[in-house]
């Protein structure tokens with residue numbers, strides 16, 4: 001299947017600062033891809049380049065196999081985007097914004113649909129200057145989705161949204177993706193996106209350090225055993241003596257589980273020393289931890305280079 005978006009060997013500098021270095025990744029139709037990286041990694045710059053907002057030194061960007069450049073924007077008709085802050089006119093109502101940007105014969109239907117999808121009906125007739133941060137954010141997302149684009153680019157879309165609105169947005173993204181819309185969504189928090197993305201592109205200091213499915217990334221994650229005993233500090237000593245590295249974490253002892261048999265062995269070691277186990281929990285697939293691991297490895301690699 002052809003990719004809806006292909007970024008190939010993109011290089012971009014601002015002055016002397018090489019902000020994107022050979023950035024390559026793809027987005028397939030109907031796929032939700034997370035662009036994840038720490039502050040300043042280059043996420044917004046990648047997104048702005050895809051929208052042809054500035055020139056770059058080398059590399060190609062194609063949407064539906066058509067090149068995007070600063071002077072050729074036609075392919076962007078099929079792209080909806082919210083980058084950084086929504087561009088909102090304070091003296092227009094939310095509804096007037098939608099009227100201004102809606103296209104097509106079914107304009108009215110599109111406006112009504114997006115008002116319902118984003119649940120903005122109660123304030124859409126008010127002037128935008130009275131909107132809270134979250135309300136503005138929802139209007140920005142409504143504008144990105146309004147004309148049923150094939151590809152939607154959202155830069156930190158959960159910014160300013162309360163937990164209910166965050167959940168509603170996740171549900172909406174998943175529904176639209178099932179209907180074939182592709183999404184590229186940036187965040188510096190992986191856990192915020194892990195429920196909706198199939199694929200993650202991890203960027204650090206302008207370089208893509210990994211593009212992987214969320215399942216592959218989870219498989220590289222760590223597993224931990226969390227134990228509560230009637231004497232955690234003695235249990236820690238007993239485990240250390242037996243060759244396990246257990247750290248005290250609040251009311252629990254936390255140790256990395258390297259293989260499946262380990263839990264039974266740990267329990268045996270403790271019960272042999274008359275320690276009572278009050279609670280056992282498993283912590284699996286800590287995606288945030290595996291992301292941090294990747295970033296740490298990348299940074300130590302760069303120090304060596």
Ligand SMILES: Nc1ncnc2c1ncn2[C@@H]1O[C@H](COP(=O)(O)OP(=O)(O)OP(=O)(O)O)[C@@H](O)[C@H]1O
Nearest residue numbers: 014017019037038039040041042043044045046188
């Ligand atoms: N117009 C510009 N002029 C100069 N430097 C810029 C410009 N835009 C971005 N940069 C620099 O490029 C780097 C990447 O910035 P970018 O905004 O793409 O990061 P980000 O991953 O989106 O970060 P955040 O999560 O903080 O939004 C940063 O070092 C930033 O200072």
